[in-house]
Amino acid sequence: MLKNFLILTLKGIRYRPIRGWLTILGIVIGIMLVVIILALSSGIRTTITRTLQVFGSDLIIIFPGKETNPIVGLLGGQKFKEKDLLDLERINGVKFVAPMDIGTLNVEYNGEKKSIMVHAANWKRYVEVMESSQGIKLEKGRWPENDEVSEAVFGYLTAKTLFKKEVSAGDEVIIKSKRFRVVGIFSEIGEQMLDNVIFISSDIFHALTDSRGVSSAAVKVAPGADMNLIAKQLKFQLSKQEVVRDFSILTPDKADRLVGNILSIIELVLVVVAVISLVVGAVGIMNTMYTSVLERTKQIGVMKAIGASNDAILSLFLIESGMIGLVGGILGIVFGILSAYLISLAAAGFGIRGLFSFASLDFFGLFVVLFLTFIIGIISGVLPARQASLMEPAEALRYE
Amino acid sequence: MNENDKQSKIDPVCGMDLTEYADIAPISHKEKEFYFCGKGCEDRFKKDPEKFQKEPLIKLNNVWKIFKLGETETKVLRGLNLHIWEGDFVAVIGPSGSGKSTALNMMGLLDRPTSGHIFLNGEDVSLLNDDKRAKLRSETFGFVFQQYNLIPWLTAYENATLPLIFSGKKIETEKLDARFQEIGLKERLTHRPFELSGGEQQRAALLRALANDPEIILGDEPTGNLDSATGNRILEMLINLKKTNKKTLVIVTHDADIAEKADQIIAFKDGCLARDHQTHKKAYTK
Numbered sequence: 237m238l239k240n241f242l243i244l245t246l247k248g249i250r251y252r253p254i255r256g257w258l259t260i261l262g263i264v265i266g267i268m269l270v271v272i273i274l275a276l277s278s279g280i281r282t283t284i285t286r287t288l289q290v291f292g293s294d295l296i297i298i299f300p301g302k303e304t305n306p307i308v309g310l311l312g313g314q315k316f317k318e319k320d321l322l323d324l325e326r327i328n329g330v331k332f333v334a335p336m337d338i339g340t341l342n343v344e345y346n347g348e349k350k351s352i353m354v355h356a357a358n359w360k361r362y363v364e365v366m367e368s369s370q371g372i373k374l375e376k377g378r379w380p381e382n383d384e385v386s387e388a389v390f391g392y393l394t395a396k397t398l399f400k401k402e403v404s405a406g407d408e409v410i411i412k413s414k415r416f417r418v419v420g421i422f423s424e425i426g427e428q429m430l431d432n433v434i435f436i437s438s439d440i441f442h443a444l445t446d447s448r449g450v451s452s453a454a455v456k457v458a459p460g461a462d463m464n465l466i467a468k469q470l471k472f473q474l475s476k477q478e479v480v481r482d483f484s485i486l487t488p489d490k491a492d493r494l495v496g497n498i499l500s501i502i503e504l505v506l507v508v509v510a511v512i513s514l515v516v517g518a519v520g521i522m523n524t525m526y527t528s529v530l531e532r533t534k535q536i537g538v539m540k541a542i543g544a545s546n547d548a549i550l551s552l553f554l555i556e557s558g559m560i561g562l563v564g565g566i567l568g569i570v571f572g573i574l575s576a577y578l579i580s581l582a583a584a585g586f587g588i589r590g591l592f593s594f595a596s597l598d599f600f601g602l603f604v605v606l607f608l609t610f611i612i613g614i615i616s617g618v619l620p621a622r623q624a625s626l627m628e629p630a631e632a633l634r635y636e
Numbered sequence: 637m638n639e640n641d642k643q644s645k646i647d648p649v650c651g652m653d654l655t656e657y658a659d660i661a662p663i664s665h666k667e668k669e670f671y672f673c674g675k676g677c678e679d680r681f682k683k684d685p686e687k688f689q690k691e692p693l694i695k696l697n698n699v700w701k702i703f704k705l706g707e708t709e710t711k712v713l714r715g716l717n718l719h720i721w722e723g724d725f726v727a728v729i730g731p732s733g734s735g736k737s738t739a740l741n742m743m744g745l746l747d748r749p750t751s752g753h754i755f756l757n758g759e760d761v762s763l764l765n766d767d768k769r770a771k772l773r774s775e776t777f778g779f780v781f782q783q784y785n786l787i788p789w790l791t792a793y794e795n796a797t798l799p800l801i802f803s804g805k806k807i808e809t810e811k812l813d814a815r816f817q818e819i820g821l822k823e824r825l826t827h828r829p830f831e832l833s834g835g836e837q838q839r840a841a842l843l844r845a846l847a848n849d850p851e852i853i854l855g856d857e858p859t860g861n862l863d864s865a866t867g868n869r870i871l872e873m874l875i876n877l878k879k880t881n882k883k884t885l886v887i888v889t890h891d892a893d894i895a896e897k898a899d900q901i902i903a904f905k906d907g908c909l910a911r912d913h914q915t916h917k918k919a920y921t922k
Contacts, residue, residue, distance in 0.1 A: 237801070237804055240801045241801070244790075244798075244801065247789045247790060247794075248789050250789070251788065251789035534785070535787050535788075537746075538781075538785045538786075538787065539787070539798070539802070540746075540770065540773070541744070541746055541773065541779045541785075542773070542774070542778075542779060542798060542799040542802065542844060542845075542847075543770060543771075543773050543774025543775070543799050543802040543803050543848065544770065544774075544802040545766070545767055545770035545771070545774075545802070546766050546767065546770065547767070548770075548802055626766075628746075628747060628748065629741075629746040629747070629773075630738075630741040630746040630747035631747070633746065633781075633785070
């Protein structure tokens with residue numbers, strides 16, 4: 237019985253293919269959005285967590301400006317006095333402080349000039365921060381011997397993609413006006429900001445840029461120390477200095493929460509958009525079903541005349557709207573996964589890797605989505621199908 | 637025959653209410669008095685008086701149908717009384733708008749009367765709910781329409797088997813194939829209605845009407861859209877069916893040939909029956 241009804245419905249839909257497909261398209265768009273959110277959100281979370289790992293679990297980062305916007309603070313030009321930051325080492329539980337500076341400089345290699353973000357740090361302190369806390373390793377070469385030599389370490393992508401010719405360890409480059417030897421290349425971190433940098437010693441950086449002070453610092457905390465307590469003390473101590481009034485102290489916990497909040501907002505916006513488009517899709521199905529009932533009024537009359545009960549007519553139209561929903565759901569899932577894949581490919585082009593993988597697809601979630609579209613289809617069909625089922629056969633037959 | 641019928645002077649054969657016709661004299665039969673609308677009904681009664689004193693297969697009792705369109709009311713059926721006898725081939729004739737088709741819809745439970753009662757084998761079916769009416773339509777009636785009314789997205793074969801899907805019966809392929817063969821549509825099984833001629837469509841529609849092996853076949857001008865040769869073939873098929881399978885056939889028609897071959901002619905006028913049905917044959921058929 238059900239099989240026969242399914243076949244009947246399919247034939248009915250195939251009779252008007254364009255309308256059917258357009259209605260299905262209305263659902264596809266909504267489902268696509270839902271699936272993209274489903275497929276990418278875990279990838280985005282992993283990517284961000286990986287970025288956070290770079291902050292290190294035993295590091296507290298100090299930078300000027302609001303904590304929600306570290307980039308503006310860092311590039312804003314406000315700088316701490318190096319001494320104020322180094323004085324923080326006196327706080328109990330602080331192992332050491334690694335001040336860091338940042339600036340955009342011109343780099344020349346093989347006759348080609350580019351401008352790039354240059355990080356400057358005290359090598360001894362920074363190597364420890366990178367190796368023991370951030371897990372950043374050199375892929376090739378070695379760390380510079382001391383802060384006096386003109387040696388630079390290139391980020392993974394900087395070496396690979398900044399210049400037409402790939403930079404390798406041992407090559408010479410000119411940064412601003414000074415000749416540097418590239419002694420090491422970082423292994424890939426998988427984070428856009430950190431893969432596209434050049435590291436040099438802060439002493440040389442200050443001489444080159446004629447600047448005083450440092451823009452930020454990584455505070456390495458002794459094992460077992462209370463992060464939040466140290467953060468409070470850092471804040472108290474730093475508030476005594478007069479140079480930077482507005483600064484942020486970012487503990488790993490806080491960074492985690494911050495990113496989580498931003499992610500939640502993005503997801504919320506996407507979910508709202510998806511729900512709206514699903515509602516629009518449902519209204520589309522309802523509209524199509526009403527038109528369909530109107531168009532087939534005569535056939536409804538005929539079917540009733542040859543013995544179709546109200547329930548049979550109701551089922552036929554509900555199956556039709558449910559199928560429209562279901563097909564829309566299947567296509568939405570297929571196109572959604574495809575879009576997520578393309579988005580992750582595009583993101584990988586910008587250095588953000590691992591946003592999406594087929595292995596991490598949430599199949600239960602997809603099944604729920606599919607079931608949902610079927611239900612949306614059926615609910616959208618209820619009113620038109622009821623209207624069709626309650627028609628008096630003679631009246632329906634008179635309809636032209 | 638009950639008390640009420642006697643008082644209201646009902647023609648036992650066609651069911652016409654003759655109460656208002658003062659000029660009709662009763663005819664006695666075995667100490668009972670009967671009134672007849674005309675010679676045709678009287679003759680039929682005399683051939684088999686016992687049969688016509690039983691309960692007819694279909695009985696319409698004081699059936700009114702009023703269509704309301706905004707402020708205007710159209711009284712299509714005005715207290716119609718009508719009998720259909722089992723095994724009869726009935727031709728329903730009358731001018732356009734006289735209520736023939738509406739009466740046919742009432743008999744076939746496609747429409748509900750505004751007031752009055754419809755009896756099928758003595759059971760009042762005018763008050764049944766939608767589901768019971770659908771079941772009766774499925775089991776008892778087969779419809780053939782002037783416009784064929786095949787479902788356009790189904791093939792001839794699928795159209796013919798559609799009633800079986802709704803009645804939940806098994807499709808007996810061999811039996812159906814034989815029927816298609818018999819009716820000359822064997823080559824057209826997988827064609828859709830728009831690929832079929834009018835005659836072919838109507839033959840497929842006929843097979844559809846017979847799918848559930850109904851007792852009563854109702855046709856609303858089934859040959860009206862066909863040329864006379866094709867129309868005659870369809871008609872012959874219907875009459876054959878009636879003869880070999882003892883079906884009851886009620887056909888609304890303007891076709892003189894159909895009226896000629898019918899066991900009973902019923903003439904309509906202004907939502908009621910017209911007296912002396914036979915005499916209207918010339919006026920309402922071609």
